[in-house]
Amino acid sequence: MIGVDLVYIPRVKEIMNRRGEDFLERVFSPEERANLNLRPETVAGRFAAKEAMAKALGVGLFKAGFKNLIVTQDARGALCGRYKNDTFDLSLSHERDYAVAVARLRESSVLSVSNEAANLLPLVDEKDHKGARGKAAIVGGSAGMFGSVDLSSSAALRAGCGLSYAYVPDAVFNDFSLRMREVIVKKQSALDDLRGVDALGIGPGMGRDRRARDVFLKVYALDLPMVVDADGLYHLAEAKAESAGPKIYTPHAGEMARLIGRDADWVNAHRDDAVDECLALYGGVVVLKGHGTIVASKDDRVVNETGNAGMATAGSGDVLTGIITAFLAQGLDCFQAARLGVYMHGLAGDFAALHKSKWGLIASDLIEYLPEAFLRLEAAREICQK
Ligand SMILES: NC(=O)C1=CN([C@@H]2O[C@H](COP(=O)(O)OP(=O)(O)OC[C@H]3O[C@@H](n4cnc5c(N)ncnc54)[C@H](OP(=O)(O)O)[C@@H]3O)[C@@H](O)[C@H]2O)[C@@H](O)CC1
Ligand SMILES: Nc1ncnc2c1ncn2[C@@H]1O[C@H](COP(=O)(O)OP(=O)(O)O)[C@@H](O)[C@H]1O
Ligand SMILES: [Mg+2]
Known part of the structure; x- marks a missing residue:
């Protein structure tokens, strides 16, 4: 959260x-x-101060825009910086041919991320090994839909799990194994192994045929914390299966409509009522996705404040499934995992949009920017605890 820059004065x-x-007008x-x-x-x-602020933010100078990084004075006359809602302490100096600036992002800016979310971050013990940091498994994938299970299982690792498994149909096992590096690939015929994992995500790209339905029914009956998404929600709506363990359902408006027997326009116009109907039918925790994602259980409800329309891109919901599954596997309860997962997914989306724009953002960018979101939240938590 500190940036420094040195400028050669004769060049300026x-x-x-x-x-x-x-030149002055441009900068x-x-x-x-x-x-x-x-x-x-x-x-x-x-000029150096602007570059130093951009570095403290972790954003390129050209992307932030020279004129958005403003050098100004605070009420006491001390030099400070401003970028949108963030403020910086600045220190400038020059000697002979060089000018130098140091910028530090102020704590108040760091704290603008949610303290509530920061306090939910799972703790990492210095003596942890990979088996102790949560084992997540994603069940899904089918021919033509490898991407979704890749995104989910990779996101689970980036969200802090020590081990992430992808359970794919036996017919695509060989192809899929070649594609993955950190994620361990398993065959869906080995579903009995699932008893050893801490949490499950089911549905991304899994398909809607009978084979997929049979896999869904077997997995859904397991008494394990589970995120149900995408084609998992389709099978659930069709089969109205009985739930055993704690569940999080993550529908978009179209999937919600199918779950509660309404149409998507109705869901979009009555988002809170749709969540109530879903909770009454299926229980658990419901995440109704879209702008202002709702996270709700029968006792709690929040409307998420992070995220942006650049996230309306194929696969971004699959990433969310992986993140929430990872938080479940790290020991959070269903409401906490869904709340923190949705918040972090949105925050990663906000960082991704800052670097790559709302147009250029694709789902894998959410995984790439998740570490930046963790750093921001970790800094906020350290400050809260001081
Ligand atoms: N790379 C990959 O492998 C990827 C694989 N994927 C996998 O594809 C599978 C199918 O997933 P899905 O979401 O497309 O399926 P489905 O249930 O048919 O819903 C779409 C229907 O609902 C409607 N709709 C209404 N409101 C909506 C809203 N807010 N958001 C979205 N839709 C909304 C929508 O209406 P329309 O767009 O026609 O207006 C349409 O009629 C699933 O397994 C998933 O994991 C994807 O994740 C992408 C990346
Ligand atoms: N306009 C928007 N503002 C904020 N977030 C959005 C917006 N549109 C979509 N998203 C988010 O993107 C994700 C899309 O999920 P989903 O529709 O399941 O995509 P996919 O199935 O392609 O992975 C959800 O987390 C949703 O909240
Ligand atoms: Mg989806």
């Missing part, structure tokens, strides 16, 4: 001479230009 002087006002906001001292060492120091 040369650009100022060559490009004049045009400084109107607020900054109003008070700007045009000595090259001052301009170079301000």
